[in-house]
Amino acid sequence: MTAVLSRPAAPPLRRDRRRWAWGLAAPAAVGWALASALDGGVLNPAGGTQFGRFAGAALSPALDGAFLGVLGTAALVTVAYAVLGTALALVLGAAGAVLLARTTWGGRRLGWAAARGALAVPRGLHEAVWGLLLVNLLGLDPWVGVLAIGLPCGAVTAKVFADLLDEVPRGPYDALLAQGSGRVAAALYGLVPQATGGLLSYAVYRLECAVRSAVVLGLVGAGGLGYQLSLSFSSLRWPEVWTAVYALALLCLGADVAGRAVRRRVAAPRRRAGTLSRDRVLTAAARAALAAVARAWWFLALSPASLVSARAREQAGYVLGAAWPPAGGGDLLREVARQAVVTLQTSVLAIAVATAGAVLVAGPAARLAGRSAPGRVAGALVRAALLLLRAVPPPVWALVLLFVLLPGVLPGALALGVYTLGVLGRLTAEVVEEADARPRSALTALGARPAGAWLYGVAPQAAGPVLAFALYRWEVAVRDTLLVGLLGAGGLGALLASRLAVFDWPAVTTVLLATIALTLAVDLVSERARRALR
Structure with a gap:
């Protein structure tokens, strides 16, 4: 008698209730928001003429030499803020990443959660909000733009860097711990070298984001292309507005192209005779970045003394004293x-x-x-x-x-x-x-x-x-x-x-x-x- 062999039946597909719940919640949330947005009047017919003038000026931007010179100087200010803000963000991110990585905390989940929670405070506020707050402390000092970009972006960078460190294999890290190294030292020598590609790639991407952040800060008075765009917009000079917009696009395109080139080289390291060799382009890019930081520092004339001046200390004490405790009135809440x-x-x-x-x-x-x-x-x-x-x-x-x-x-x-x-x-x-x-x-x-x-x-x-x-x-x-x-x-x-x-x-x-x-x-x-x- 021949035995009949049969394959075990495949497990039946089951409906994932969580996915269905989220799938239903998303359109419900959009419908709720849309209903509120369309409640009452929507269109403003009186503004159609002005909108037409704005759109029509896209084909005739202002190209006179005087205005282009002003935009050129403003672009240098924007780039300087972006470069120094990125440098500060990377320093803070590198310092915070090792302290925030789940791997370095081991089983101490409470400490890790507390560190992540503290990190949420600076990254929970937009760069423009930081700019408005810092203006009240430092006045119209160039440090306002640098710190407004560097502090929140540094918190975001620390979180991303920590996540990248948590993703790499733990073997070298565990081996260093077994030999008696501390957790921080083991992370520096056992995790960071493996994550170098991802860290460099995100660092370049952070520069692209900093350019856009510097433009936004200009809208609230920090100078640069954003400030010139705001001035032209408030005076309804639409050709100048479009010239500033195109300048912003070119600046973002330059950062985007440079970032893509560096990320491609980081993702595919150069080899010679089967071994890794130094990439001259990446080396030149690193040197250019350091030179750009020095140039931006000189261009903005930053002075560390202004951060600890008597006026800054006095204003910080006044604001902090006046801001706490927070208001708790029923109408405000x-x-x-x-x-x-x-x-x-x-x-x-x-x-x-x-x-x-x-x-x-x-x-x-x-x-x-x-x-x-x-x-x-x-x-x-x-x-x-x-x-x-x-x-x-x-x-x-x-x-x-x-x-x-x-x-x-x-x-x-x-x-x-x-x-x-x-x-x-x-x-x-x-x-x-x-x-x-x-x-x-x-x-x-x-x-x-x-x-x-x-x-x-x-x-x-x-x-x-x-x-x-x-x-x-x-x-x-x-x-x-x-x-x-x-x-x-x-x-x-x-x-x-x-x-x-x-x-x-x-x-x-x-x-x-x-x-x-x-x-x-x-x-x-x-x-x-x-x-x-x-």
């Missing part, structure tokens, strides 16, 4: 809660707009092999448009949209959505570029149409990373919502600006604590969502 809801609605709607737009442009924007000449031209145009969207700060988009939209959630959300689309569109295009091309090629060879090959061959691979990027950008959008609110688009930012205007420091502290708490809550929700969608 109710207003804080109401504006926190507005901030949350604005960020949700903004990330929904940006994600939908990024999915639509990801295909054309991706650099894929085998494309026709018209496809390559269309891709270059889409990438240029995305660059322009992320080069213009969100407050400028908000001011433009307020020509044709009434104040409220909608103009702030659309301004943030347009800006975030520029960032998320680029990230989504890179995800598509790195996706395995074989499924799409196989479907095309079997006769599938391009849309079908894309839907079944690329979309399943890209869905996870794109959702992760969207959730990460939601965290950033909450902080950017505060920036848009500072210029009158509503939310906690508008409330903060009104309290700063009258030097109501206890109320300022309350609003700042509410902002940090909201940022932490969004970080927690975003982390849970990413974990469920993996």
